[in-house]
Every structure is written in structure tokens, then in C-alpha cells.
Amino acid sequence: MSFFYLSNRIIFCFSTMTKLIVVTFLLFHTSTSSSPSSLGSAAMLEPLFQYIDDHQNQFIQRLKEWVAVNSDSGDPTKWGEVERMLKMTADMIEKMGGTVELADVGTHQLPSGETMQLPPVILAEFARDPKKATLCIYGHVDVQPAKMEDGWVTDPFILTEIKGNMFGRGATDNKGPVLAWLHAIESYQATQKEIPVNIKLIIEGMEEMGSFGLLELTRKRNDSFFADVNFIVISDNVWATLNPALTYGTRGSSYFSVEVDGPKLDLHSGVYGGSIHEPMTDLITLLGSLVNHKGKILVTGVTDNVTVLTEDERKTYDKINFDLEEMKNVVGVKKFIQDTKEDVLMARWRYPSLSIHGIQGAFSDPGTKTVIPRKVTGKFSIRQVPNMDPTDVERKVKEHLGQVFSTLNSPNRLKVTATVGAKPWMANLGDPQYVAGKRAVKNVFGVEPELIREGSTIPIAQNFQEETGKSVMMLPIGGHDDGEHSQNEKISRNNYIKGTKLFAAYFYELSLLH
Template sequence: MLAEWVAVESDSIQPQLRAEVTQMVKIAAASLQDLGANVMLHDIGIQQLSGGQNISLPPVILAKLGEDPLKPTVCFYGHVDVMPAKTQDGWKTPPYNLTEIDGDLFGRGATDDKGPVLAWINAVNAFKALNIDIPVNIKFLIEGMEEAGSLGLEQLVEKEKDCFFSNVDYIVISDNIWLSTTKPALTYGTRGNACFSVQVEGGEKDLHSGSVGGIVQEPMSDLIALLDSLVNSCGHILIPGIYDDVVPFTEEEKKQYELIEFDLKGYKANIGVKEIIYHTKEEIFSHLWRLPSLSIHGIEGAFYEPGIKTVIPSRVIGKFSIRQVPHMDLIKVECQVKKYLENIFSERKSSNKLTVSMQMGAKPWVANINDPQYEAAKKAIKKGLNSFYHGNWFCLEQY
């Protein structure tokens, strides 16, 4: 079944593939119905694109299985949309064709997050096939716009908080990764994500560099300067005040880091790089989990095909994101970014027009690792994988 799910190009970023996303949501809904779950597809409205067009958002699945008042209720969250994937991005296999290589499965969504959603469905199926009573009531929240910022989801959750979600005791998310490829992990926190666009607009049309190069202030030059001002070569964010709300490290956290086994060589091989900026596990963990980071993702409006096109774009848009940690406020981060870029832009004394906007914002979170559901998860992992791992074989990770 995973191969069938991976084959659906449910890319939520590209509007022209929205029908594929909706189809994937309906496929997941049908699988839940086959379990005997009560499945509801909720309409969450429309999305307005940057060009002004409106496009329907895919429905969100709310499903429930079991309503025993003596049992706790666990809600599983997952998503069935994916990020864009093309062979030229570095895929060694067709991204929408599930391929097995040396026992590993490769395909867009196999890990994030179609595979985990199917794992929960298969787990329930196993209970039913063995005629074993499921010890909890189960609810499912499955969406198709997570990769695009979970558009419409917050409003639906708010609407259903006193109804569908009113009796939920625990929430489980299986949309994370392990620090190691050999040891299981429990994630107890994630950084948030504030996504920005920086638009620099010049004249009314693209120009030829052979005709006017050297006499106009080029939007691309302004944009490159702005993007270059955001972060230094060591990954330190240069926006004033961005680290002000980061809580100092505690001794308890430092001790937790010391207990985590970490193979630096294996980690670099797994992510496909020769070197990383930091060399001790404490530095690496803190910059992965405990400190904000800034990444530049792309430029829209610039020529990117092979070959040379000697054009001066009239309008370019840079895209970057800041992964913020708990206690950082999204609104404050947005103000800090806008003020900083506007100051840098004014120093260039450019006649072009600058527009900075936050396109998407997700809050960070961190949980208590001693919470009952984490204790239950530890026991479940040990019991399920005991034949493969021994000793102190799993770690707690904060992303």
C-alpha cells in the first residue's frame, strides 16, 4: 500500500497539483473507513494565491475509533502531502516510485509522512486481525497542507476544540526523524518556523544588461546584499535581538546531552556532507535543537535554467526561514526581521521598492519528557524493538 500512496504526487506547494493532494486525502480516508472508523472530511475553505486566484484547500480528516469512557483517548496527527520532488534535485531513484535498495525504501513521502500514517493504520489493523482489544480510544487528525503551512488547520482545531478534541488525553505525532539511523528516538520538542519573502522591485519590465547595465540599480543586486546580511558563515543570525528570548542552558539539559550517543562520521554520511560547522556533540545538538537558525531557500523571478541569459530582472523575491525556539515570539521575530532588512536596504540608497512579509509562521514547542505518554512510548519502543537493540539503546531528542 505504501507504494500506492507514494505514487500519488500530492505536492501541496504547487497549486496545479492540488487535485492530487485532495485525491490522497480521500485515499487515506478510505483506509480509515476500512478500519471501521467514523470518518469525517472537513472543508476548510480556499487558498488565495499570490496572483489573486482562489483555489480550494483539500479537506481535513477527523476520524474516531472507539468511544469507551473507561479508556483514555489518543489522537494521532499526520499529513499526506509532500514537498516538490524532481530527479534533478538529487534523487537517485524516481521520487514517486517506491524503490527498495539494500532493504531501505526510497520515495517521496515514505518517511514524511505517508509511511508513518500508514504505520498507525497497519497497527490498528494488526489488533483487529489478532482479535485483540485496543486499550485506547483512537482519533485521527490527518491533513493535506502541512508542507505549505497547514493552511486552515488552526481554525478547524479551534472550531472543534470543544467537540472532536474535547476528550483527547494524549496527542502523538510521528512526523520526525532519528538522530541516528540505528537507534530509535523520542522527540519531545521542535523548533518553530517563520518563513519570509523579500521582494525587490525595480522598473516596469526586465532589461538587457548590454543596453542598460551600469546605469540602473538592479533589484537582484539589492536582494543578494539583503540575503547576505542575514547570517554569517558560522550560522550566526545577524538580526539584532533575535537571540534575546532564548532561555539559557540548564545543567539538566547539559547532562542529557552527555548521555546521548552520537556518531559524527555516520551522521555526516547520512546527511550527505563532508563537513559541518561544529565538531562536538554538545555544539551540534544545541544548534540543532536549542538555538534558532536561519536558512536561505531560493530566489523567485531570476533565470535558473542552464546557460546564460543576460537579463536584468525587474522583480525578484528571496525566500528564507528562521527556525525559532521556545519563548521566541513570532510577532516579535517578524518585527525584528522587517526592521533590520529595511535598515540595510535604506543604507544602499536604492531607488527600488522593498517589500518584506512573513508568509508562514509555526510556533515552537517543548514537552515534559516525564509525561505519562513518554513513559508509555519508552516502554513500547523497548518492547517492540528489543530483539534488535540492547542496553541504553534509545535517546530523547529535541528538534
């Protein structure tokens, strides 16, 4: 534990008022000081960093092998590939001296009614020393769907480096970061340094589907696997700007399927058009009732529980170094719904949103087809924030859609299914993990990390925090323009290799603070 940290601690007794100022000071300034820990870090970490630099092409080759596996968990026919990917991960951990359990997380019922065995979850650990703090690292090795015809410039399953960026599905979400953790451990082992914290790993293959079975597993292993864990760290998101970041909150998500089932077969729109209650007409009305062009969710009551913005919270957004014009260029839009940096960030991080993703069963190919589709299923999701509750959201969405549908006087059959329901997550910023994370970032990147929230969902963050009561932090290494879930997903060589160093440094900084 550093002198600076101790000396600051002494000031704590002054007054509550002073305490508040000091905590803020701690959060924003500890790692900028030249504390003994930072000075010690440099000497301690230099050989590790050298090893990582020297082995970067080997690390990239491993990522290439991982990206080559189409472990798309959204498609049950690919679950075999998900299992193969988990096996490759387990083999690597075992070769590094870790012990691995492939934990059974049961079965899952598909929308078709079929029941399938879920891929297992990796529970792994390296040699334990009761004197050290125990860090549990979470990651996932499944990916989103990817097809060349979606607009990929390179084959999504062949990692391809172009001008310092390495393109491939899973490069940043989340195969690259999982490998970076393993390579950080390797850097200690290869340089004969003792890893300063006990390491546990949880690696799953169902994250993109909503981490089926993992919550239950967490509950079951709360008194065993998790009993001696002090910290849980997740690197499954990206920076918000050009600067490195620590993430202290994520939005939750519920994914809805709205099926409108009508005639028993597709019909010719010439022969039947005008006489049929067309499922597409019903569905378009249903989807059109969800959100307006300003992004406002129109489902009655769904946003009632959103935490009210305080002036103090609003001010935290002023400090974030976010270039609105740069972001417009990255995504290729002339404007966002909101006009200011603060409002855009709040729309992405602390307010809910509703996106309509597509329609299954309708005509979706190029060309012209004059069909009345017999059954169509709209897909949309709601990103949730504190204090929205997925169960409450699901109930209100179903009520709303049922009510809108009842006005259509339609003989078609409506079925609304919520397939994922993940709560939003907010961490305690005063936790030692955040101090260690800030120091590690400063050490590797030479700048202060930004303290950010994340619009996307890592359901397990909230689940881990709620179920285990342990400290949870998110420590991203992906760039803000990595395009996770998009065409041409990538991670830069720089972020991948410096990210590996960050993780190695983080082990060390965390050990000093425990």
C-alpha cells in the same frame, strides 16, 4: 498499571530531592526493568507482531500506491492531488470501520491574490469505550516538491526498494508513518484483539505549507472532537541517530519572501549594466545581511528571547549517542560549524537558525544568460526556539530588511512577506506518554529510546498542546538518514515494519499507564 510503576510512586513522598532523582530514574530506566507490563506485553503483542510480519509486503504495496500520488501542497495547482490523497486515506479508514468527517477549513489567499478552497482535514474515530483512554493520532499526507532532475536516482513517485530502503517522496514524511498507524490498528482487528485505547485520527494535507486552517479547526473542535482526548501523538520526524527516539521538542519556523521589484521588464546587462539599480544587487545585499558564515543570525534582536542554556540542560546532551563522524558521512561534509557532538546537537535543536533557500525570478537554468532580472524574490526561513515568538520575529525581520534596504538608496520596491509562522514546541517529559513510548520502543527494538529534540518544525505539535492543553508526544519511526525534504527520500523496510509494531505496542503500553 504495573507494580514497578506503583512501587516507584510510593517513594515519591520521601523528599523533594529524592523525588527529582526518582523522576529522572523513571524517565531513563522504567522500561529496562522486567515489569509485569513488559512481561505481559510479549504474550499480548506476539500475535500482532506476527500479523505485521506476515503482511509486510501488502503494507509496502499500500505505501507504493500512496507515494504514487504527487500531493505537493506547496504548489496550489497540485491541491487536487492533495484532495485525492485525503480521499484515499478516508476511504481506507472507513473500510476499517472508522467514521470519517472531511472537515472544511476554509480558503487561503495565494501570494498572487487568488483565493482558493483549502483541502479538507480528516477527523476520524474508531468505536469508543468510555472506560479506555483516548489517543488522538496526527499525521499528514501532503509532500514536499520532487523532480527527477533535482538528482533523484529513482522516480520520486514510484516507491522503489533497493537493499532494504524504499525510496520515494513521502515514504518517511509522512505517508509511511500514517500507514503504519493504520496498519497497527489493522493488526488488532485482524487478530481479533480489542484495541486497548480509543483511537481518533487527524490527517491533513497542508502540513508542508504550515497546516493552513488546522489551528482554527483545533480551536473550533476543542469542546467536541478533542473533549475526550487524553493523549495526542505525532510521528512526523526521524531518529537523530541509529537509535530509536522519543521527541519532546521541535523548533518553530517562519518562512520569508523578500521581493525586490525594479524595472518593468528584464534588461540586457550590456545595454543597461552600470546605470540601473539592479534588483539582484539589492537582493544579494539584503540576503547577505541575514546570517554569517558561523550560522549566527544577524537580524537585530531576533535571538534576544532564546532560552539561556543551563549547565543541567547542557549535560543532557552528553548522554546522547550521536556519532559526529557517522553524521558527516551521511550528509557528506568534512565538518560542521560546531566542533563537538553537544554543540552540533544544540545548534540543530535548541538554537535558532536561518537558511537561504533560493531566489525566484532570476536566471536559474544551466548556461549563460546576460539578463538584469526585473523582479527577484529571495526565500529564507528562520527556525525558532523557546522563547522566540513568530510575530516578534516577523516584525524584527521586516524592520531589519527595511533598514538595510533604506541604505541602498534604491528606487526599487521592497516587499517582505512571512508565509508561515509556527511556534517552537516543548513537551513535559514527565508525562505518561513518554513512559509508554519508552516501554514500547524497548519491547520492539530491544534498546532504550533516546530523548531528543527536533530541529525541524511540526507547527501543529505546539498548537495542539497550547490550544487543547492535552499531552503531546512525538514518536518517530523514520531513520536518521531518511532524507525527508531531500532527493532520494526513503524509509527502510525495517523501520516501516518495526515502526508498525511499535505503534501497536504503544497502544497497549499506554492503556496500562492510563
